[in-house]
Amino acid sequence: QQLRLAETLLAWLKCNGSTLEIARLLxxxxxxxxxxxxxxxxxxxxxxxxxxxxxxxxxxxxxxHLLGTKPE
Known part of the structure; x- marks a missing residue:
């Protein structure tokens, strides 16, 4: 779940919080x-x-993401 939340947070940051854009991206x-x-x-x-x-x-x-490591 931690990885999914990190992925969602990055998408949220990239998409300026747009729910529909995040949903499409992910x-x-x-x-x-x-x-x-x-x-x-x-x-x-x-x-x-x-x-x-x-x-x-x-x-x-x-x-x-670039280093292939997991956020903590």
Whole structure:
């Protein structure tokens, strides 16, 4: 589940939070996107609203993706 949430968070960051774009990108149902984003909101809270924090998250997730490692 951690990998799915990381994948969803990266898609959320890339798609500026657009549920339909994220669903298309991840090939999942929009309701699944909403459920996962709700989980991410619980985990990260106000950090998701902070542009600097979002940039840090996106850089870290992109680095994991490029290196083939798993985010922790």
């Amino acid at each position: 090939d999942i149902h929009p309701q699944t996107v909403r459920y996962r984003v709700a989980q991410l909101t619980e985990l990260f809270g106000a950090r998701l609203g902070d542009p600097q924090e979002r940039l840090k998250m996106q850089i870290a997730l992109e680095a994991h």
